[in-house]
Amino acid sequence: MKTTNSEKPDMGTLRKQKIACRLAEIPKKYRKIYKKAVEANNKTEAVKALCLECVCWQKNEIINCSCLACPLYGVRPYKKETDREPKKNAAAIKGMGRN
Numbered sequence: 024m025k026t027t028n029s030e031k032p033d034m035g036t037l038r039k040q041k042i043a044c045r046l047a048e049i050p051k052k053y054r055k056i057y058k059k060a061v062e063a064n065n066k067t068e069a070v071k072a073l074c075l076e077c078v079c080w081q082k083n084e085i086i087n088c089s090c091l092a093c094p095l096y097g098v099r100p101y102k103k104e105t106d107r108e109p110k111k112n113a114a115a116i117k118g119m120g121r122n
């Protein structure tokens with residue numbers, strides 16, 4: 024059966040439908056993160072949601088992620104303290120390059 028354009032939902036409606044389906048598959052405790060990512064376009068929550076989804080919602084798997092080449096590796100949530108980059112000292116940075 025052939026469908027016409029008027030029968031197809033628009034992108035906004037289709038996206039809402041897809042989001043609702045996906046949300047139903049997400050463990051309840053992580054739904055808020057996903058909603059912030061897709062409804063508020065929050066990048067931090069988007070990275071968090073993507074990492075959580077990547078590891079089937081097992082938070083500890085992100086902590087121990089061994090995919091060093093993943094584009095999100097450096098910005099993934101729930102890092103071990105030893106994996107965090109030291110905070111940059113603004114004064115030290117200002118002085119860099121001066122001799």
Ligand code: SF4
Pocket residue numbers: 073074075077078084085088089090093094095096097099
């Ligand atoms: S950083 Fe690790 S957990 Fe996050 S998306 Fe990449 S592979 Fe998955």
